[in-house]
Amino acid sequence: MPTSLHPQKVGVTIRNAVKRYGTFSALDDVSIDVAPGEFLSILGPSGSGKTTLLGLLGGFVQPTSGSIHLGDTDITHMPPHKRDIGIVFQNYALFPHMTVGENITFPLRARRMPKDQWPAKLNAALEMVELTGYADRAISALSGGQRQRVALARAMIFEPRLILMDEPLSALDKQLRETMQLELKQLHAKLGATIIYVTHDQREALTMSDRIAVMKNGRLVQVDSPKELHDRPCDSFVASFIGEAMLLPVTRNGAGLSLDGQALRSAHPLPAGNDLFLTVHSEKLAFAGPQTAPEANLLPGRVESCLYQGESVRIFVTLDGGQSVSLRLPSNHSGWQMMPEQGQPVTLALHPEDTIVVPKAA
């Protein structure tokens, strides 16, 4: 029977983690629970603290205060090499003077595993990333995607309790990146390992994750499933960061809502505060027609321009109130049938279920 790899399924608990450099807070009171076997993405712009959080988990950064548990083990002050966490670094960090096989078996060597057990493990790891037969290759002879796989195999061969990935796909071109996203997702489904994945690419996070933690200025802003995050952002920062969203300032009108004087219906309770924004995703907008639900909000406007983008046409519309939104029509036959002319007056429909209002981010 061939050996296969069985990562341990262990949860992660971060409690009130703070990291200060002088007066600057790189991490400000971060608490999160990652379930065993979960794929959690940490999403945020550069400088939001996601790399610091990763360093904290990996043991390369010591927290100013707070604690980290891996399962039941307190790893807050444990040195990196004792943590049993597999890390895939942004630039892979493969050892350039070692072969593929030597790279992948490094963790076994570090753990003083008897050498006769190496080949079975190595073969299982190579098979997992579909690089069977590559053990004796030099790292310099590999393509970007292959290096990525070697880094993955090396981080998994010792069946770590947790796998961290720091923007592992950012060095690949778009097409390969999308292929690797699917492969990683399948691998996660097959292995069931707990994975924490750092990225600044919201699309990547939406595609791959069970849950996404959005970071800003060293704080966790929202931790939710991709769908919740996309459809129910907690504030204007998350709303603008996720998806192709436009934020239109709206005002509270009694219990209701008004956009440039026009009353809007929302199926969701309004957030507190007075600085409110309507979050409009282009896919939630449609041209009003016979099939439009009677309760839908109707927004009159005028077509500004149409932008052909291959699979779809993006149509920019200036609402009568002066605000600008966009929607898409598929570039198929029926799409072209509906395509408006530039300058044509149109009415857009937005369903109350899709009428999402967020408060201004702190």
Next chain:
Amino acid sequence: MSNASTPEERRERRMILLLLAPALIVVGLLLITPLVWMGWQSFRGPEGFTLAHYARFFTDTVYLSSFVQTFRIAFLVTIAAILIGYPIAYVAAKSQGIWPPIILGLVLLPFWTSVLVRAYAWLILLQRRGIVNTALTKAGVIDQPLILVNNEFGTVMATLHILLPFMVLPLYATMKKIPAELEMAGASLGGGGGLVFRSVFLPLSMPGVIAGSVLVFVLTLGFYITPELLGGGRTFLVSMLVSRNIEIYNEWGAASSISVVLLVMVFAIFRLASMIIPFERIMGTK
């Protein structure tokens, strides 16, 4: 491949040659000519062409022992430079903020003092009633003054001091290029500090060790002042063999042949080293 070149290309080539001409003339006059002259001298005797100067390598035992001693001292200096230079370069490469320029500055500081002055300084430090011996005697470590100078030890010590920067600088440059993530990766994969250093950092710093070693070794082979001043007649290196042949015997032919042999050996060492790492890296241009 086609040999046909357009008039523009030919004109451009002539232009480049013209621009290079001053440099080529200087190199030709000051470097190539003396070398050719030296080579020609080494084959010239009172009756024209002769191999007598080279025959002496096989008949005169002083020649052989001088070359053996030169290589032994060069080897000792190189080993000592690695042992002392590696930790210095390591600390400089790993430290943060203002420390790297301070450490490298201290390494380079002796460069601004003449070799002669430094050789005499070592003489003062190491002599029979010098500072080192006096301190050690007063501290009760030794009863009799140690013989630290007028021997190979003194020569190695002073030469090492002068050539140490040639080891530290290439090492530092190589170490700086080793990405920090590699060591982080090693640690995350379970490697303790010792294993990560042995299996990741050390192998990746070897080009620096080789570059520094070649420079120090080759420079020691031709060193003159320190063995002359601190060797006390007990070190008789190749450079001194050359100078004695001229100063005492006025034997330009003999001196030239020794220089030619040494030069060939140095070329051979560079050739061997360049089989491991490219020549440009030894000289630090890459």
